[in-house]
Amino acid sequence: MTLVETTIVAGYTLGDLMLVAAAGFVLLAIAMLYRAIKGPTMQDRVLAVNVLGTNTVVILALLGAALAEPWFLDIALVYALLNFLMAIAISKFTVERGGVI
């Protein structure tokens, strides 16, 4: 038995609460797609995708803890760093117009 299964808050186990929180984060990530599609400038879209990526990292971490699958955290780590590189690379690319990144 792990802490996720034994701890009970308001009638629910901690794992269930984490799954609910992960569902909430999924909804917020979908809301972020609105700005990514509509955003009037290029930077709006990059920003929205960056926030979406951060949300994905949090969702992966929550699922990894709730389902007791620790390797989810490795994927979350790689995703966080790739997300950061993507934001920096696109910002640099749009300013220098095809210069070497």
Place this chain on the structure above:
Amino acid sequence: MVGLFFTLVSAAGVIRLPDVFSRAHTASQADTLGAGFALAAVALTIGWDSTAAKTVLLLFFIFVTNPTAAHAIARAAYEEGVEPWTKGEERR
């Protein structure tokens, strides 16, 4: 759950606010705080373990990289010539 609240604030800001610069502001502050709370909860749940160390590393990376990325995006917008929104203009 606290993390969920702060990320909700961030999402509302990114959707409602009028231009890139204010959106970058809410994205970097509120979203970093929300992700920080959620990841701290994960680390506390896992307990004293090597996977908890990974979570703390993730927390650290998010805290360092998220504001940096928002700063880079806002600066790119400025150099592209996007005008900051001022009071009384129409929303974009």
